[in-house]
Amino acid sequence: MIEIRNLDFSYKKTPVFSNINLSFPEGSIYGLLGENGVGKTTLLKLICGLQRPTVGNCTVDGMTSHDRLPEMLQHIFFLPDEVTLPDNATPQRYVNELAPFYPTFSQGTFLHLMQEFEVEPDRKFREMSFGQQKKSLIAASLSLGTDYILLDEPTNGLDIPSKSQFRSILSKIADEGKTIIISTHQVKDVENLIDPIVILSHNAVLLDASVQRITEKLYFEYGGAQRDDALYSEMLPGGYMNVVANTTGEESQINIEALFNAVLRNKERINALFA
Template sequence: MISIKNLNFSYTKSKPIFADLNLELEAGHIYGLLGKNGAGKSTLLKNMVGLIYPTNGHITVIGEESRRRNPSLLKEVCFIPEDLHLPHISVNQFLKSTAPFYPNFDEAYFQSLFEEFAIPENQNLGNMSYGQKKKFLISFGLATNTKVVVMDEPTNGLDIPSKAQFRKVLASVMNEDRVIVISTHQVRDLDNLIDSVIILDQHKIVLNESIQRISDRLHFKKVTALSDDVLYAEKSIGAYHVISSNPDFEDSKIDLELLFNAATAENENITKHFRTV
């Protein structure tokens, strides 16, 4: 559904952001794009949706070049940016001016999300708080019913109850014809939501695996002493949180934050476990 081949991109000639980056994203999945601030997450997402263009390489979304921004593609792509700039108009005015660009927009579903997130109904969009604006755009974006939904740091500005609502809502809208890409540096916000993990570090993809494959190859646990099979460890009070190899396919709950830290600090120890079928 989203195909990135040999992506090269830079804002200045002396400092490339991506060099020959390749990535394939398929329908029916929620991808978590994880990375530190400055890793290139927002730049990659903007390339995906055609807001900025590759220096070299190709990006196709549902079979069309994203850089061309054809109306036939744009009606099937919803992008929710991190930086929000909403006009000083009412919710109804926004719907009347923007919803017609999305032929599958579901106003009844939008209203249900509006109520779910407890967004003030009569407030001017421009006067909303950052968190309220974020919830409004998430509600609108999901109600577009586009095949591609791309979100850049969607949980920034949300309080803890709203983050829980966000995870519940997003899980309910997923289907086999849709792909959702969520970028964040707040790794724990995507727990129990995503089914595939993409980790960016130093402008490169250092890990791109399904949750199932990660669970099969790695074991996450808490121990009081380190053993030889430990690939990565973080010390806590009286114990260690560790990732170890998993030759016996034992079940364990994936700790996304621990995985992220391991992949960006001890990358070779982690990635070598995904090189064989």
């Protein structure tokens, strides 16, 4: 389990987080959402020990992240948004270099994922498009078999079919009990995939709740008129979509973009609703 307790972090004099608390139990796909620059990538770096908190701490299976103990690193893999790849290297060679460090690596899984993504494992990275490189790296990350997989903007550069493949592959991996944390601002790409949802704002965590809890507290109404009591309204073909406090207990289908906007615009009301 990943736990963040009373964590403060700042880049020199610019505060990024102030006294945040989060926990990521095993076996879910967490969506880490937020506007640009709120610290989504920084939070991932803090989790895997690449940044040291100013105050508080972050632990992975009880081990302090910034100690970067080999025992911890063996269980966690971080795929940044951009990766520098050696020109002549191939995806197969990339995993060959990593595999000895990860006893849980599966060559079969790697080849299967590469096949699903329709990328040749022995093709040089420099001959690939950005999207193909990204798919290769995702396949490599998921085949290492680590308990925790941190993906920063994984759908950047993926075409539409690849995004669907990505969602389907990740669902299968999560079913195997892995914990996946996806940081993204492209919320549509991970809709129906992420649960729980964590929304970050400057210095704070605005929302940290499962989809079930969100639908208990909020109601997503489609196709009616604009409501005065709506936390967020958006004109769609066929009428308005309103996000309102759920007073009836009726279930509805979450729209992540609308949720995101509702949370950002009504921080205090959301806090009160989810308290």
